[in-house]
Amino acid sequence: MTRESTDDETTRMHEIPPRTDPATDPSGASAGGSPDGPQYAPPRRRRARTTAALIVLAVVLGGAGVAAYGFGGGDGEKSETGSGLPPATALVTHSDLAQQDTVTGSLGYGDKQPLTSGASGTVTWLPKPGATIRQSQNALKADGRPIPLIYGDTPLYRELRAGTKGPDVAEVERALAALGYTGFTADEEYSDLTAAAVKRWQKHLGVPQTGTVKPADLVVAEGEIRVTGQEVQKGQRLQPGSPVLTYTGTSQLVAIDLDAKKQKLVRRGDKVTVVLPDAAHVAGTITSVGKVASTEGGDGAPGEDDGKTVIKVTVQIDKKDRGKLGSYDGAPVDVEITSQEKKNVLTVPISALLALSEGGYGVQVVKGSVSSTVAVETGMFANGRVEITGAGLKAGDKVGVPR
Numbered sequence: 001m002t003r004e005s006t007d008d009e010t011t012r013m014h015e016i017p018p019r020t021d022p023a024t025d026p027s028g029a030s031a032g033g034s035p036d037g038p039q040y041a042p043p044r045r046r047r048a049r050t051t052a053a054l055i056v057l058a059v060v061l062g063g064a065g066v067a068a069y070g071f072g073g074g075d076g077e078k079s080e081t082g083s084g085l086p087p088a089t090a091l092v093t094h095s096d097l098a099q100q101d102t103v104t105g106s107l108g109y110g111d112k113q114p115l116t117s118g119a120s121g122t123v124t125w126l127p128k129p130g131a132t133i134r135q136s137q138n139a140l141k142a143d144g145r146p147i148p149l150i151y152g153d154t155p156l157y158r159e160l161r162a163g164t165k166g167p168d169v170a171e172v173e174r175a176l177a178a179l180g181y182t183g184f185t186a187d188e189e190y191s192d193l194t195a196a197a198v199k200r201w202q203k204h205l206g207v208p209q210t211g212t213v214k215p216a217d218l219v220v221a222e223g224e225i226r227v228t229g230q231e232v233q234k235g236q237r238l239q240p241g242s243p244v245l246t247y248t249g250t251s252q253l254v255a256i257d258l259d260a261k262k263q264k265l266v267r268r269g270d271k272v273t274v275v276l277p278d279a280a281h282v283a284g285t286i287t288s289v290g291k292v293a294s295t296e297g298g299d300g301a302p303g304e305d306d307g308k309t310v311i312k313v314t315v316q317i318d319k320k321d322r323g324k325l326g327s328y329d330g331a332p333v334d335v336e337i338t339s340q341e342k343k344n345v346l347t348v349p350i351s352a353l354l355a356l357s358e359g360g361y362g363v364q365v366v367k368g369s370v371s372s373t374v375a376v377e378t379g380m381f382a383n384g385r386v387e388i389t390g391a392g393l394k395a396g397d398k399v400g401v402p403r
Contacts, residue, residue: 086400089366094395095347097382100273101265101339105256105315107276108329112228114243115139118156118215119147123236123244127227132250134224136179140244142216146205150175152220160213164190171220172213176201216240226250252325254284254315254333260293263311265339272315275334282321284335288314340380347385352399353378363388364400371400 117140125141133139138146152171160169165188173186176197184193195211202209207217225247232244254274258266270286290312315335317325353361354373362373379387 085366085369085371086364087403088401089398090349090352090401092346092348092363092388092393092395092397092399094344095385097342097345097347097380097385097387098338099340099380099382100336101262102334102336103256103258103262105254105274105313105333105335107252107254107274107325107331107333109226109228109248109250110253110255110314112246112248114231115219115221115225115245115247116155116241117142117147117219117238117244118240119145120216120238120240121145123232123234123238126230126232126234126245129227129229131227132224133227133247135175139219142238145207147217147219148205149219149221149225151178151223153222155220156213156215156218158215160190161211162190162192162195169194172198172218219244221247224250252317252322252328253287254317254335256313256315256335257310258313260309260311262337263289265337266313270338272338273336274315274317275336276324277328277331277333280324282324283318284315284321285318286313287316288312342380342387345379345387346389346393346395347387348399349401350381350384350386352401353386363390363393365393366398366400 119140119142121143123140123142124144125138127133127139133149135151136148139149140147150172152168152175154168154171156168158164158168160172167188169190170186170188173184173190173194176184176194177186179201181197181201184191184197198213199209199211202211226249227245227247229246230244231246232238232242238244266286266289268286268289272284272286274282274284276282293309293311295307295309348363352363353376354364356362356373356375360375361378362375365372365374374390374393376388376390376393379389381387
C-alpha cells in the first residue's frame with residue numbers, strides 16, 4: 001500500500017511491497033507467475049527524477065562517497081533481499097567532527113646553538129657528539145678543572161659572593177636546590193648560607209672551596225643538552241666568552257615553516273597528529289608559534305616575489321608516543337592540524353545522503369518495514385560523516401546506506 005503525495009512534500013511514508021529484480025527477471029515473471037501474468041505498474045516519474053538526481057550527486061560528490069543505495073559497498077545492518085528497503089542501514093549518531101589541514105614539517109632535535117664558556121686555560125676534556133649533559137654534569141674541563149652545566153637563561157657575567165643580588169644569583173640558588181643542597185633561600189640574594197651551600201657543592205666537584213661563583217666556573221643552558229659538535233679541540237687555549245660546543249635539546253620535536261596565510265589555524269597548546277616517515281601516527285602539542293614572519297625561498301632579487309612568507313611553529317611529541325620516534329633527525333613529516341571542529345552534532349555517513357528532485361538532500365529513515373525520506377540541511381563534512389539537521393531526526397534512528 002502506497003500513500004499518494006504531492007511533489008512539494010519533503011517526507012514521504014511508504015510501505016514497499018516485494019519487487020522483482022530487473023537485472024535477473026526483466027520480464028517480471030516472478031511477480032505474476034508468468035510473462036503474461038499481472039505486471040507491476042511502471043515507477044512514477046518522481047522516482048525517475050530522484051534516480052537521475054542521485055546519479056548527478058554521485059558524480060559531483062563521488063569523492064565524498066555520496067550515492068544512492070545499491071550503488072556500492074558498505075557496512076551496516078542489512079535488509080532482506082527484494083524487500084524494497086535499502087540494502088543496509090546505519091545509525092544516526094551524535095559525533096564530534098573535525099576537518100584537518102595537512103602541512104609539512106621536519107622531525108629532529110631543533111636548531112643547533114653554541115655553548116659558550118667564560119673559562120680560560122687549556123682544554124683537557126670535551127664530551128663527544130651525541131652525548132647528553134644534564135645539570136651538574138661536566139660540559140668540559142680546562143686545565144683539568146671540571147666546568148659543569150647548570151640550567152637557566154641568564155649567562156654568568158660577574159663573580160657571585162655574599163651580598164650580591166640579581167637574577168643570576170637566583171639561577172645558581174635554584175640549581176643548588178635542584179641538586180639537593182639546603183640551608184638557604186632560593187631568592188635573588190647571595191647570602192652567607194648560599195656561600196656555605198656553594199662550598200659543599202665545590203667539595204663534591206673536587207675544586208677549591210671558595211664559596212664564590214665566577215663566570216669561568218659554570219656554563220648555562222635552559223635544560224639538558226645533546227652535543228652536536230665541538231668548537232674547540234683538546235689542547236687548545238680557551239678565550240673567555242668563546243663557544244666550546246654546539247648543542248640541541250634532547251627531545252625530538254617537529255619544526256614547521258607554516259605559510260603565514262594559515263597562521264590563524266594554530267595556537268600554542270593546540271593538539272596535532274604527526275605522521276612519521278614509516279606512516280606511524282603520533283600525538284603532539286604546539287609549543288610555540290612565531291610572531292615574526294620571514295620569507296622562504298626566492299633569490300632575493302629586487303622586485304622578485306617568488307618566495308612565500310612563513311612563520312615558525314614548533315610541535316612537541318607527547319611523552320606517551322616518544323618511543324615511536326626512533327632516531328629520526330631531520331626527517332620530513334606530515335602534521336595534521338585541526339582547521340575546523342564541531343562538537344556533539346547529529347551525523348550520518350556521507351553515503352546516506354540522497355539528492356532530492358525538488359533540490360537539496362535527504363536521508364531515508366527506516367523503521368521496521370516502513371521507510372520515509374526526510375529532507376535535511378547539511379553542515380560539516382569530515383571523516384566520512386556529515387552533520388545534518390532534519391525534522392524529527394534523532395540519535396539512534398536508522399538510515400539507508402549502500403551495501
